[in-house]
Amino acid sequence: MSETGSSFSEAEPFTLAIDGMGGDGGPEVVVAGLAIAADRHPSARILLIGDEDRLREQLARHPKAAAICTVRPAAAAVPMDMKPTAALRLRDSSMRLAMDAVAQGEARGVVSAGNSGAMLALAKIVIKTLPGISRPAMAAISPTTKGDVVMLDLGANMACDWRNLVEFAVMGEAFAKAVLGLTAPTIGLLNVGSEELKGDEKLRQAAEILRNSPLAPQFHGFVEGHDITAGTTDVVVTDGFTGNVALKTGEGALKMSFVLLRQVFRSGLLAKLGYLLVRPGLNRMREWLDPRRYNGAVFVGLNGVVVKSHGGTDAEGFASAVDVAMDMVTHRFNESIRERLSRMGALTALRPGAGKDQPAVAVVS
The missing domain is CATH 3.40.718.10 (Isopropylmalate Dehydrogenase)
Known part of the structure; x- marks a missing residue:
């Protein structure tokens, strides 16, 4: 060396x-x-x-x-x-x-x-992988109107079961604490609606487990696509296919917005004068939304x-x-995960098809 x-x-x-x-x-x-x-x-x-x-x-x-x-x-x-x-x-x-x-x-x-x-x-x-984690997930931070949000999974797992989603929630909560400095980050499961009966069985079962876990006070429930940028929760959990599509759709929408703004401010003399007035604010917005951040x-x-x-x-x-x-x-992100996993004995015993009347509880803190 x-x-x-x-x-x-x-x-x-x-x-x-x-x-x-x-x-x-x-x-x-x-x-x-x-x-x-x-x-x-x-x-x-x-x-x-x-x-x-x-x-x-x-x-x-x-x-x-x-x-x-x-x-x-x-x-x-x-x-x-x-x-x-x-x-x-x-x-x-x-x-x-x-x-x-x-x-x-x-x-x-x-x-x-x-x-x-x-x-x-x-x-x-x-x-x-860490003991007790069935699959690693890809997590990242995105901007919202209220601050930042942690999203996972973003493409590591195209298909997930309810156990994976619960594990993602545990890891996402630890990620938000470590990187965003939040003491009790809120968690949402991405779904096609916020109502409890929406979504497929894996989403409903993951939600039921989280509602009966020590993470229950931080679990918001189901969130929709618009809740991501609205900052409804600090952590958004989904499978890798949906998360990757959501992330890239958001990136594309952001790029389109700047292209349209550029076209508007070049459309005429008054528009160019207007741009001179709002340029400081636009520069701040560009810095805030800079993907490099x-x-x-x-x-x-x-x-x-x-x-x-x-x-x-x-x-x-x-x-x-x-x-x-x-x-x-x-x-000490990984140390925090290990500490949480040590309290997750019930989660490691979960199996597909667990009864809905008595769902296994993820013991985390």
Whole structure:
């Protein structure tokens, strides 16, 4: 292992392992993002993994990043279009070595802008899921009119049963506490209506279990699509197919809004004058809704922090993904999940087809 920073003790674990080769921008974006992260987290310790020559070239341009990084060479990188099964066989890739560092206790978490499917497959095989969690989920933060909302699952699980949804609720609540700093985040199950009889059996059974659990005071019930941006609850739980569609629909609607605003303010002289008057407010709104602020989806339910940065992000966006990972490490997210799981004995005994009259209760706190 080659060092670029000399302030780290090799006997101590690195805070984060970073896949230096992931994403459309590769090392250029990753190292520039780490330079920004170094200002925000000057005590961070980063194990930067990838093509050593390319990484050192970029670190020479960003001394702040170099000061917090230790470089570990990797012979290969996972292409964005590689199938997960092929990525599993690529044992010397930068993504695999980053996962290995977490599994072996060298690092507390991993951040990559690489192939999502490969990340999930490697995380499940190398880092593994927490005991008591049947499936990891992808969680992320989105803006609302009241603040921020945690959404999960966003694509890791296309189909889910009611047990998965209950587990997602438990993990989403812990995520909102760790990253948003909420003491008692409210939870909603995404459905086609807010009435108790709406939705399929898995949704109704998950809702019944949550109503009879210690999370009952925080469980809002069913929420609809418009409740996501309205900020009706702090956590929105759904299956990966629905969550991914909802997320990308919201992103598309946001982009369309800015395109239409641009067209309106270019439509004539009065419109251009009006734009000059409202520009400060529009700039604040643009900063608030900047997708780079919300970059960094998290695979929750694993034996380590695993953060997926958007592959097409820039340095500022990658730094935001590092922020998310640092928050989760600092606030002991996985330790909180383990503590909750230790009180979830009844949940681990749940089985499909449990009677509706006497639903098993998830014992969490």
